[in-house]
Amino acid sequence: QSALTQPRSVSGSPGQSVTISCTGTSSDVGGYNFVSWFQQNPGKAPKLMIYDVIKRPSGVPDRFSGSKSGNTASLTISGLQVEDEADYYCCSYAGSFSWVFGGGTKLTV
Amino acid sequence: QVQLVQSGAEVKKPGASVKVSCKASGYTFSKYHMHWVRHAPGQGLEWMGIINPSGDSTTYAQKFQGRFTMTRDTSTGTLYMELSSLTSEDTAVYYCGRPIIGSFSLGLDYWGQGTLVTVSS
Numbered sequence: 362q363s364a365l366t367q368p369r370s371v372s373g374s375p376g377q378s379v380t381i382s383c384t385g386t387s388s389d390v391g392g393y394n395f396v397s398w399f400q401q402n403p404g405k406a407p408k409l410m411i412y413d414v415i416k417r418p419s420g421v422p423d424r425f426s427g428s429k430s431g432n433t434a435s436l437t438i439s440g441l442q443v444e445d446e447a448d449y450y451c452c453s454y455a456g457s458f459s460w461v462f463g464g465g466t467k468l469t470v
Numbered sequence: 471q472v473q474l475v476q477s478g479a480e481v482k483k484p485g486a487s488v489k490v491s492c493k494a495s496g497y498t499f500s501k502y503h504m505h506w507v508r509h510a511p512g513q514g515l516e517w518m519g520i521i522n523p524s525g526d527s528t529t530y531a532q533k534f535q536g537r538f539t540m541t542r543d544t545s546t547g548t549l550y551m552e553l554s555s556l557t558s559e560d561t562a563v564y565y566c567g568r569p570i571i572g573s574f575s576l577g578l579d580y581w582g583q584g585t586l587v588t589v590s591s
Contacts, residue, residue: 364514395575399515406565406584407507407515412577418570450515452576458520458529460505460576465514 365390365451365463372469378439381466383451384432389461391432395454398427398436400447401465407450411436438468446470472496474566474582481588487554490585492566499547500524502568505578506540506551510562517576518564521549556589563587 366384373379383390383398390396396414399407409418411427414434424440434453438445451463477491492504506518518538519530525542537554549566564585567578 393574395573397575397577399578401509401515406581407578408581409570409577409579412570412575413573414575418577418579452515452517454574454576459531460517462515462517 363461365453365461367449367451367463367466369464370467370469373438373441375441375443375470377441378437379441379468380435380437381449381451381468383434383436383453383463385434385453385461386432389453389455390429390434392456393454394429396427396429396434397452398425399450399452400445401450402447410449441470443470472568472580474568474580476564476566476582476585479586479588481590482556484557484589484591486556486589487552488556488587489550489552490564490587492549492551492582494547494549494568497568499542500544502571504540504542504549505567505569505576507565507567507578508562509565509584510559513562516562518551553587556587558589561587561589 394414398411401407414429415427426437428435450465455461473495475493521528521540539552541550566582568580570577
């Protein structure tokens with residue numbers, strides 16, 4: 362499968378909101394409500410922020426929210442904080458026990 | 471507490487194979503599927519494969535089929551991956567991950583610390 366499409370970078374000021382998009386096809390993002398989002402800091406393992414499009418694991422602030430429309434999923438971060446600066450990756454189920462990641466988005470705060 | 475502890479860094483020559491382990495603790499290993507994900511320098515995350523709880527069923531990303539093998543030892547709570555015919559493009563940090571039960575999202579809520587595999591002549 363081809364990687365999902367994410368913007369290479371987004372930026373925002375503290376307190377603002379930003380949205381990161383993740384575009385796939387009807388065979389992945391559009392076909393299933395199984396999109397997850399990960400935050401990754403340099404040299405660290407990724408951290409799960411959203412799964413099943415909209416669900417937040419315990420411990421993830423409610424400033425992080427997910428949504429989906431058609432073949433595009435989105436991660437919105439409201440009330441930006443300096444510590445939110447990181448790389449963000451989306452990932453979608455693509456059927457037949459396979460998954461595909463997006464190329465990643467660098468968030469600058 | 472849940473922990474996934476991976477084996478140490480490896481340096482391999484092109485054409486060689488590498489085997490990385492991931493030891494689980496703090497939960498019932500035999501109840502969870504497990505995944506491998508890699509992160510090459512300057513690249514994005516890449517899903518590699520999944521193994522079922524009993525270890526008798528695996529699915530690999532098409533890109534790795536034929537040279538990638540996942541196994542698990544439920545008696546020791548250890549997951550393994552082996553990648554053969556290595557090239558410089560396989561230089562990456564390899565992560566094991568445990569998914570949230572009951573979802574087909576790649577909801578990896580626990581990750582190993584990563585194992586750097588360097589392929590160089």
